[in-house]
Amino acid sequence: MGPMIFRRIVIGFITLWVVSVIVFFGLSILPGDAAAIQLGQAATEESLAALRAQLGLDRPAYIRYFTWLGGMATGDMGISNAGGATIASLIDFRLIKTLELGGIVAVISVPLSIFLGLAAAMYPGTWLDRILTFGTMSLVAVPEFLIATFLVLIFAVKLQWMPSIAYMSGGESLWEWLHALAMPILTLVIVVSAQMIRMTRAGILNVMNSPYIEMAILKGVARKRIILRHALFNAIGPIINVIALNLAYLVSGVVIVETIFAYSGLAKLMIDGVQTRDFPLVQACAMIFCGTYVLLLLTADIGAILSNPRLRKPK
């Protein structure tokens, strides 16, 4: 099992490295470098050359790449093109806000999805199962912003229970904070849970097809007991896998949700960076998001390896 996990971690690092190459060279090699963008129409040959030297753009690309990579690893992420603030200071509290949002969503959606997924798997073919299957299928098939739009229509416009913008001035009480965050949280919980419920259900039903469960059924054990005492423990591995995978899906959900509800987190910062073509900022944000994603996928795979003996030996 050890070598297998080691192998997977090495692959994770290779992926991270490929990511860094894509992120850096994708945004650096193109015509129109940062200096030209920053100076815009007013650029002369001399001022361009001076700014390029100042930003270190006159050095060869591979040297800039390694400097950048070293900076990323040590937390020195460079300087934003717009405004000249250090990227670390821009990212700092926004990253915390995004993590808060993601954390709350995870705390709510993980138990909820496992419970509903179990319920659906426990009584397959019943109305509960059908409604859950059809409902989650529909939710998975539509974009996140569609769910958000309908939630705004229902809860912010029609019922007027919650604000449609997650505005926070700082210094709110816990209740006010939750109230302001209710819409983004609700949207993300729905998006992530739909996927997780489907996968939990599929995971449990998969275990239910194994011979030892058939044996339990033949002995006359009640279905509820079979699921809770026999199937669940063997499905824990796949379920850990599902949870990590879906927390990874949060990354793309967060991008949309922060934009809709004007929540000033990391994703909003990145979108603004894309709009103003602030490449150093986009690079730093992209690395954080992709790095988190890769790490979560790595956790998912290690969970799967630990739980399934058949995956421990490479073919």
Next chain:
Amino acid sequence: MSDTSANTEETGAAEKEVDTIDKFAELPDAPPKKGIKLSWVGKVSVAIVAAWVVVAFIGPWIAPFHEAEFIVDDSYVPSGGCPEMLEELFDLDEWTPDAITQYCTESDTILFLGSDYLGRDTFSRIIWGARTTIGISFVATLFAYFVGITLGIGAAVSGGWIDMVLSRFNESILSLPSIMLGLIAVAALGSTIPILIITAALIYATSVFRIARALGQDIMVQDFVEAAHARGEGLWWIITREVLPNAAMPLLTDFGLRLVFVILFISSLSFLGLGVQPPMADWGSMVRENMQGLGYGSYASIWPAVAIGTLTISINLIVDDISAKSGGSLAKKMV
């Protein structure tokens, strides 16, 4: 069943023949019947998707107005409103259903779904938007398939280090959130339609690659491929005559799913203001533009959202129906 009853009206000999064929069809070893029978859900879904495809083709000719034409001066006019009403009543509160029936029943410029934030006709923009959204996504998916299948089957057939390098690289790209890759591409290259298509195509080519490679590897070890090798057939012959036809059905079902993902991807980028640029109508950007209107009781952002939902859910239901009938294809399992 209707085929059989139609045939029974013919001569007795023909009737007997049909009967024998039918009997064979019931035997366990008979080859599976050609043609896919859909459940009623599937049929409704096919009708919805077909309707959108027709709209995408003939949209500009059936839409009452052009996508970029300003019809009225007011934003967020409710469904059924018309310029005549707006000349008399100036206030949002006065545009009641009664007022609409009073002023607009005989008007010839009725805004069926009201106006958007710039006073353009939402109905016409949805019709125009069908062409943009479906067109871009479809072309991108086709392109993704071309690239994915070529490289995937190529990797499976050639094996060795080519396969290793391609697969490793592919897995790396595949393990990134597609929206992030989209953002990087848009930041670097700007958001024109060709760039959107190529970006979406390359991102989703990775999952096609994985499926095509797995299918290719499965098929390459089958006896009939070995037989073809032994007959002395060339590699190209084996790929086109043995591998591709056998991979076609799972890949086709997967095409539907992939199309849904591409539609979601393109409209999400548009929604973020980084996809299709105004004044072109696109369902994703229409939702975004008119979100403010929700506060004024306007549904201008709900209709394009409904359009996306009906299309993507229907495609998904069709795929579900087909893969349920064919016993769950490989493509479905790998998503």
